[in-house]
Amino acid sequence: MGAYQFWLVRLIESADDVRRVMQMTWTWPAVESLHFLGLTLLFGSIAAWDLRLIGIGRGVPIAEFHRLIPFAVAGFAINVTSGVGFLMAAPDQYIYNPAFHMKMLLVVLAGVNVLVFYLTMFRHVKSLPPASPSPLRAKMSGAVSLACWMGVIVCGRMITFYRPFPCRSGEPLGFLADCIMR
Numbered sequence: 674m675g676a677y678q679f680w681l682v683r684l685i686e687s688a689d690d691v692r693r694v695m696q697m698t699w700t701w702p703a704v705e706s707l708h709f710l711g712l713t714l715l716f717g718s719i720a721a722w723d724l725r726l727i728g729i730g731r732g733v734p735i736a737e738f739h740r741l742i743p744f745a746v747a748g749f750a751i752n753v754t755s756g757v758g759f760l761m762a763a764p765d766q767y768i769y770n771p772a773f774h775m776k777m778l779l780v781v782l783a784g785v786n787v788l789v790f791y792l793t794m795f796r797h798v799k800s801l802p803p804a805s806p807s808p809l810r811a812k813m814s815g816a817v818s819l820a821c822w823m824g825v826i827v828c829g830r831m832i833t834f835y836r837p838f839p840c841r842s843g844e845p846l847g848f849l850a851d852c853i854m855r
Contacts, residue, residue, distance in 0.1 A: 678768050678769055681764070681768050682764045682765050682768050682769070685760065685761060685764035685768075686764055686765075688761065691758060691761035691762060692761060692762045692763075695758055695759070695761070695762030695763075696762065701762070704755045704758050704759070705755075707751055707755050708751070708752055708755040708756065708759075710748075710751065711747075711748040711749070711750070711751030711752040711755060712748065712752060712826065712829075713748065714744050714745065714747055714748025714751065715744075715745050715748030715749050715751075715752060715822070716748070716822050716826065717741075717744070717748075718741040718742065718744040718745035718748065719745050719818060719819075719822055720819060720822070721738055721741055722738050722739065722741055722742065722745070722815070723815035723816070723818045723819045724815070724819070725738040725807075725815075726798070726807045726811045726812060726814060726815030727807070727812050727815045727816060727819075728806055728807060728812065731803075731804050731805070731806065732803065732804055733803065734801070734802070734803040735798055735799060735801055735807070736799050739799065766832070766836065767832070770832055770835050770836070771835055772828045772829075772831035772832045772834070772835045773828070773832050775824070775828045776824075776825055776828035776829050776832065779821045779822075779824040779825045779828060780821075780825055782817075782821050783817075783818055783821035783822055783825070786814055786817045786818050786821065787814075787818065789814070790811070790814040790818075793810070794808065794810055794811055794814070798811045
């Protein structure tokens with residue numbers, strides 16, 4: 674994987690227009706602020722929805738909580754856009770970073786979870802009368818979603834603390850474990 678990562682970093686670095694913009698004085702802090710606003714929209718909306726699926730707030734019909742989902746989608750779009758800016762500006766800080774790898778894995782797992790939920794149980798859950806408990810599978814989906822998105826937040830924060838470093842001069846390796854094992 675190290676050779677692929679090295680190639681990917683070099684490829685992204687060759688498109689330096691975004692990096693130049695991101696390195697302007699106020700661009701990175703502004704994009705970081707947008708990223709946190711997107712996260713707030715995304716996680717706030719998803720957390721309310723997931724908590725209702727788990728069984729908290731049963732007095733409110735699930736369909737009413739579902740009206741928050743467009744805010745979550747908007748937050749996700751903001752985060753993808755700003756995240757791509759970060760990646761394009763400093764690819765080596767992300768491509769080699771195990772916290773980034775875990776963050777992306779959790780985003781994919783959250784996406785698969787929501788896809789399975791909408792394909793298999795959304796119609797049934799949406800039609801439940803107010804105060805009805807969610808089926809066990811819906812509760813499990815809500816719990817998995819909450820865990821994934823909380824993990825995304827933690828891993829996103831950890832990216833700053835797990836800065837990649839070369840194990841040997843001139844040979845950047847992607848995984849901290851590889852460096853420790855060598």
